[in-house]
Amino acid sequence: MTTLVTTARRGTRASRTVGDVLFTALNTAGFVLVALICAYPFYYLVINSISANDVSALGNVRLWPTGLHLANFREVFSINGLSTAAAVTIARTVIGTSATVFASAFLGFMFTQERMWGRLFWYRFTVTTMYFSAGLIPVFIVMKNLGLTNNFLVYILPLVVQPFFIILVKTYVEGLPREMQEAAEVDGANIVQVFFRIYLPSMTPILATVAIFAAVAQWNSFQDTLIYVTDQSLYTLQYLLYMFINQASSLAQAAQNADGNIGLVASAATTQTPTSIRMTVSVIVVLPIIFIYPLFQRFFVKGIMLGAVKG
Numbered sequence: 233m234t235t236l237v238t239t240a241r242r243g244t245r246a247s248r249t250v251g252d253v254l255f256t257a258l259n260t261a262g263f264v265l266v267a268l269i270c271a272y273p274f275y276y277l278v279i280n281s282i283s284a285n286d287v288s289a290l291g292n293v294r295l296w297p298t299g300l301h302l303a304n305f306r307e308v309f310s311i312n313g314l315s316t317a318a319a320v321t322i323a324r325t326v327i328g329t330s331a332t333v334f335a336s337a338f339l340g341f342m343f344t345q346e347r348m349w350g351r352l353f354w355y356r357f358t359v360t361t362m363y364f365s366a367g368l369i370p371v372f373i374v375m376k377n378l379g380l381t382n383n384f385l386v387y388i389l390p391l392v393v394q395p396f397f398i399i400l401v402k403t404y405v406e407g408l409p410r411e412m413q414e415a416a417e418v419d420g421a422n423i424v425q426v427f428f429r430i431y432l433p434s435m436t437p438i439l440a441t442v443a444i445f446a447a448v449a450q451w452n453s454f455q456d457t458l459i460y461v462t463d464q465s466l467y468t469l470q471y472l473l474y475m476f477i478n479q480a481s482s483l484a485q486a487a488q489n490a491d492g493n494i495g496l497v498a499s500a501a502t503t504q505t506p507t508s509i510r511m512t513v514s515v516i517v518v519l520p521i522i523f524i525y526p527l528f529q530r531f532f533v534k535g536i537m538l539g540a541v542k543g
Contacts, residue, residue, distance in 0.1 A: 274518060281305070281511040289505040304512040307504060311476055313464060321469040324387040325450040331392045332446040333439050339393070340401025341427050355402075362395045368459070375460055382463045386456060391449070397442045404438040405431060448521060473513045477506070 280288040284299025292298070308314075342348055343355045365371075372381075380386040408431065416426050454470035461467065 277511050277514050281515050285505045285508040289507045304508050308512050317467045317469045317472040328388045328450045329446045333443050335392045336397035336401050336442050340398045341405050341431050343402045344405045358395050381460045386460045401438055477509050
């Protein structure tokens, strides 16, 4: 009897082990497949940016690069003012993200304090701005009257207060134990000390989430440069590359529409195509985000989940 029970237990363990191994293998294969599907678009950009331009223009580069070269990147990196534009973009990303994160943290915390004067009014007023906008022309007039046109602060100040981020932080703070604040106040801490010493260190996951969203928005933005800035020293990297794409496309189109005796225009157009330029610029724009995102990934999932659902 004992032998039968032991054999049955061993068979059960073996069956479970095989099932677990099979499940793990299928689960891993499924996630690897999803990861490859997600990574392929960027890989497609890379192989097309380093392949022969005439081949990539025809859409014949899908799995492996053809006619390997780096001329497209050399052409893009030789753009006049590229270093200045990159510095402006990095500065606006760092300063703008820091300001947005701090404002979101402080306002999200303050909107949880019942003793704040007009708390519900100011919270609802802030959230209302998510749904209503004055429009492009009134906003431009306001920016001009405030002296923000052709001013670096136009990249920072309009994006400091973000209602969506404030909602995330507020919901996250409401899920933290209220006893922490009560204990600190018993020890004589004021509201500012409670924020900086008690709550701010506990907000790391949600603030990392806000930082990712804000940094990506700052890095990719070019419309504010298009609307508010004419000073070339304040051009951002995205706007400079945007102009480069338009110029390259116009040059290629001029070559195609010419009768044949176009001399220098033709020789310039044959080195690059609109497709190769778009691919190369896309790689340059996306690459920094790909390197930075993994640093915040472990905070991102936890922050977005805890900040989205109360309790």
